[in-house]
Amino acid sequence: MTNFLGYECSLCGQKYGPNEVEYVCPKHGDMGNLDVVLDYAAITRAASPGSIAASPDLSVWRYAPLLPVADPGFGGTPLHSAGWTPLYRADRLAAALGLKTLFVKDDGRNPTASFKDRASAIVVARARELGAAVIAAASTGNAGAALAGMGAAVGQPVVIFAPETAPQAKIAQLLMFGARVLLVKGNYDQAFDLTLQASPEFGWYCRNTGYNPFTVEGKKTAAFEMCEQLSQISNSKLQTPNLQSAIRNPQWTAPDRVFVSVGDGNIISGIHKGFKDLLALGWIDKMPKLMGVQAAGSAACANAWAAHTETITPVAADTLADSISVDLPRDGVRAVRAVRETGGEYVVVTDDEILAAMRDLARGAAVFAEPAGSTAYAGLMRAVHNGAVGADETIVVINTGNGLKDVKSAMKAAGEATVIEPTLEAVKAVLN
Ligand SMILES: *Cc1c(COP(=O)(O)O)cnc(C)c1O
C-alpha cells in the first residue's frame, strides 16, 4: 500500500522500513511492539469521510485507504464481512444508570462471533501479500476461531495453539473451520511462547496478539466505525437522509468515552490507534477517553496504570472470563498508555460483577455477551458507581464476543429453567 511507510517501536521509538522487520523491534526480545506508520497526507489525497460514507462495502474493508494492506478481494466471503457491526442504542440501560446517551457496539455480530475477526481479516490479507503458506496463532479461543474462520474463507491453512481448558464452543469452531488444532497442556501464556518457538521452526507466519503489528491495524477499524456510525445517528436526528448529510459533513463524531475489556491489551491499543488516525486526519475533533476494564483475577494492566508505571508485572491469572485471562499482557505498555494518554481510567471488576453484567446487557439491551464481552459493561456499572462518568457523556461499551461461545458461563449467569409435567395444572402450579 502506498500509505504504509513502515514501523515505529513503541518502546524506543526506532523507525523501520516496511521490509526491515517483520514482527517486533529486535532490541527488546518479544516485547517491542511496533506501531504501523501511515502516510496521512497520502490518505487525505485518497479518501475523505464523504468518500467512505459513500462506500457500499459494509466491512472493515470500507476503510481500506486507512489500512496498511490492500483490500485482498474475496468479496462475498466472510473475509469481507468482518466488522461494520451494529452500534445499538441502550436507552433502558442508560436510564437505569442515570446516563443520557449509551451505545453498545456488538462485535459478537462478526462472522466468527468475536472482535478478533477484524484483526484476523487484516492479518490474512497481509499473509497473502507476503505469500505465506501457513499462518499460526496462540489463542484463548477467539483469535484462533477468527483466524481459522478467515483462513477457511480464502483457503489458507492455519495452525492454532490454545489452552486445553478453552471453552468447548471455541474449540469446536477451530476444528470445524479445519484448522490444525494443538491444545496445550498449559495456559495461554505457555501456548503463546510455544507459537513463537514453532513459527520460525516451521516457516509459519505468526499472528500472535501483541506481537504481529497488523492485528492493531484491524482492531482500529472499530474506532472508525463508532465515529462514522455516531455521525450517521446525529445526522439522522436532524431529519436529513444519512448518506447525503454524511457526504456534506467532513467530520465524524467521536464518543466521549469508550469501555473496552482488556486481556493482552491489543484491542484497547487498536481502538486508541484508530482514534489517533482519525484525529491526525482531522476527521474527528477530540480524543475519546478510553476506559480499560479488567477482571480482578487478571489485572496486570490496571495494576501498572494504578502504580503510574509502564512496567507490567505478570499475575497468576484466574477469572471465568477466559478471553481476558492473561498472566503477562503482550501489549501491556500500549494498553496502559491508551488509558493514560486519553485521560481515561482502568476499572477492575469481579467475576460476579461480570456475570451480573451479562444478565443486564442481555435483558436491558438484547446483547448476549460472553464473560469477557460483558466485562466492559461491568466496568461501566462500576465507573458510574465510582462517579467516574458524566451523566451527559456519549458513551460506547464494546461487547467483544458472543455469549454462545461460552454457554457454561451463560448458564451460571442466567440460572436454571423450570422443568414441568406436560399439563396445565403443572403450569398453574408453577405460575401461582
Ligand atoms: C481477546 C478478547 C478480549 C481482550 O482483547 P485483548 O487484546 O487481549 O486485550 C476481550 N474480549 C474478548 C471476547 C476477546 O476475545
Ligand SMILES: [Zn+2]
Ligand atoms: Zn525498540
